[in-house]
Amino acid sequence: MAILDGRKVSKEILLNLAKDVNRMHLDHISPKLAVILVGKDPASLSYIRQKQKACDTTGIEWEQFDYETDVSTEDLIEKIEELNEDNTIHGILVQLPLPKQVFEPDVIRAIDPKKDVDGFTAYNIGKMFLSTDFEDLAPCTPRGAIKMLEYYDIDIKGKEAVVVGHSNIVGKPLSTMLLNRDATVTTCHIHTKDLASHTLRADILCVAVGKPNLITADMVKDGAVVVDIGVNRLESGKLCGDVDFENVEKKASYVSPVPGGAGPMTVACLMENVVIAAKRIHKYKS
Numbered sequence: 320m321a322i323l324d325g326r327k328v329s330k331e332i333l334l335n336l337a338k339d340v341n342r343m344h345l346d347h348i349s350p351k352l353a354v355i356l357v358g359k360d361p362a363s364l365s366y367i368r369q370k371q372k373a374c375d376t377t378g379i380e381w382e383q384f385d386y387e388t389d390v391s392t393e394d395l396i397e398k399i400e401e402l403n404e405d406n407t408i409h410g411i412l413v414q415l416p417l418p419k420q421v422f423e424p425d426v427i428r429a430i431d432p433k434k435d436v437d438g439f440t441a442y443n444i445g446k447m448f449l450s451t452d453f454e455d456l457a458p459c460t461p462r463g464a465i466k467m468l469e470y471y472d473i474d475i476k477g478k479e480a481v482v483v484g485h486s487n488i489v490g491k492p493l494s495t496m497l498l499n500r501d502a503t504v505t506t507c508h509i510h511t512k513d514l515a516s517h518t519l520r521a522d523i524l525c526v527a528v529g530k531p532n533l534i535t536a537d538m539v540k541d542g543a544v545v546v547d548i549g550v551n552r553l554e555s556g557k558l559c560g561d562v563d564f565e566n567v568e569k570k571a572s573y574v575s576p577v578p579g580g581a582g583p584m585t586v587a588c589l590m591e592n593v594v595i596a597a598k599r600i601h602k603y604k605s
């Protein structure tokens with residue numbers, strides 16, 4: 320069994336991006352990410368820190384706008400519209416989740432698709448359905464999972480790919496991206512009957528649910544590639560994924576660990592999206 324080492328792959332991506340950003344700086348273009356954070360949820364703060372650190376590594380500028388948890392949908396939309404018009408900003412990220420009184424779809428919809436570096440707007444999601452050529456601002460977590468497979472030369476074409484989880488930000492776009500690469504894709508969710516009958520067929524098994532030990536070794540085919548996207552904090556404070564790593568690693572050909580797999584890849588792909596957005600906005604060729 321080998322590890323899909325998201326930490327190592329993401330470091331390489333960030334170092335290459337830093338060179339790219341440096342070249343852009345020489346041409347007086349400074350890629351910049353605007354981040355909207357509502358409240359002080361510990362998980363959100365931790366994700367924000369990781370993203371800020373990646374900005375420091377790559378040379379991408381960072382500006383953060385903090386709001387109290389009683390913020391309204393209108394207040395957030397007003398800020399987003401201001402950022403849409405600001406020529407110094409190339410990427411807008413709204414850290415999710417938002418408080419209950421905020422209507423998240425309206426907030427996401429307000430982001431100019433050109434600056435939608437999370438790839439959550441209907442425009443960018445819709446484009447992604449066309450083919451790999453249109454995945455330019457694709458959602459970062461699915462893109463990170465695909466990049467990890469590509470880095471390790473794992474063939475996707477013609478493979479049985481099973482995605483567990485069908486959220487709009489991970490499961491559905493990941494299924495689409497696997498289909499764009501000619502896998503035969505099955506998407507499972509809470510209403511799937513006999514989950515194991517599907518996962519056992521998977522050459523590539525991607526899990527994005529948020530339930531520790533949902534996928535046990537008896538649900539995994541010998542030699543399968545397993546990408547664990549779930550992030551769960553146990554009572555002990557330890558982080559784990561959705562896959563019983565200790566036992567699954569004995570059966571799989573590759574497994575991504577949590578932490579150190581999909582998480583850092585997500586952050587690296589976010590940085591990549593900021594650079595892509597900045598290049599497109601400035602019609603910068605390199």
Ligand code: NAP
Pocket residue numbers: 460483484485486487488489490507508509510511514527528529530533548549550551581582583585586
């Ligand atoms: P989500 O919106 O809660 O979606 C979870 C999905 O799992 C839903 O489609 C849900 O179905 C399905 N599900 C729930 N219980 C299931 C079960 N027993 N069997 C099969 N499917 C089941 O979560 P998300 O945003 O997609 O995130 C999923 C996980 O990935 C979370 O742990 C999250 O923290 C993690 N994540 C990690 C990163 C990263 O950077 N590493 C980024 C994003 C998310 P229903 O909707 O029908 O209930």
